[in-house]
Amino acid sequence: MHATIQSQTRADDAFDCLQTAIVKGDLAPGEKIGEIELCARFNLTRGPLREALGRLESRGLLVRRPHAGVKVVSVSADELIELYHIRETMEGLAARQAAERMTDAEIADLYATLDSHETMIEQAHGQAYYQGEGDYDFHHRIATGSRNAKLAQMLLGDLYYMVRMYRYRLSTSAGRPHKALGEHRRIVEAIAQRDGELAEFLMRRHINAARKNIEQKIREGVLDI
Known part of the structure; x- marks a missing residue:
């Protein structure tokens, strides 16, 4: 139970970190992002990062395209x-x-x-x-x-x-x-x-x-x- 709580907290931290980066433009609209690069850039681990990416995608801040990976959403x-x-x-x-x-x-x-x-x-x-x-x-x-x-x-x-x-x-x-x-x-x-x-x-x-x-x-x- 304790490990689950810790993992959830790390996922929340990863989500907050990435969402703030998107809002502030550190991750720019249309920018393609990869898990390895994000882990290194924001000092994150893969499990919490993947959960955070799923939540950001559900909020419409990230878009996932077949064979194109994940990108920060952009509008014209x-x-x-x-x-x-x-x-x-x-x-x-x-x-x-x-x-x-x-x-x-x-x-x-x-x-x-x-x-x-x-x-x-x-x-x-x-x-x-x-x-x-x-x-x-x-x-x-x-x-x-x-x-x-x-x-x-x-x-x-x-x-x-x-x-x-x-x-x-x-x-x-x-x-x-x-x-x-x-x-x-x-x-x-x-x-x-x-x-x-x-x-x-x-x-x-x-x-x-x-x-x-x-x-x-x-x-x-x-x-x-």
Whole structure:
């Protein structure tokens, strides 16, 4: 029993390590990966690595092709823009419903989360805005706070993990981390005021701004997709 627990923990560590590498771009979209190289690069062992790769594949972050091996998932520029159009509509609705349904305690906790994000941005000297997944992720908290199970299911499935890959890369623009945090704070203020219409408007504007940032980076050749 003890050995099983240890093995599971190593697999969890391997999964966290590789997922973070994908989100941060250390394993780039479209990059072909092999077990031997990953073990050496990230100091992993084969058993936990294989379990981690299976979990990443189930999340849509890795794709396995016959005779081509395993690659980090990638999307075209047009597909990425489409994803952001989808997010704008769906997360706008989530913010509106979160304003109507989140408890005061949840909103207070959301404020505390943003305070921790501010500390992280300062530690990164304003150069990046990395959010861990789940409760540490602002967008994840809004989706679950909507109390709309179907909406949360759609937002937090493959779409969520795919978008996280690009959200971090886009957060490294000069000035973007502090600006994004300010936009997050204004959304939470609208939610705290129980103003669903304003919360939806601010969320849609926030994601729209991110999409325009993507389009600009693609035009400038800064974002290679």
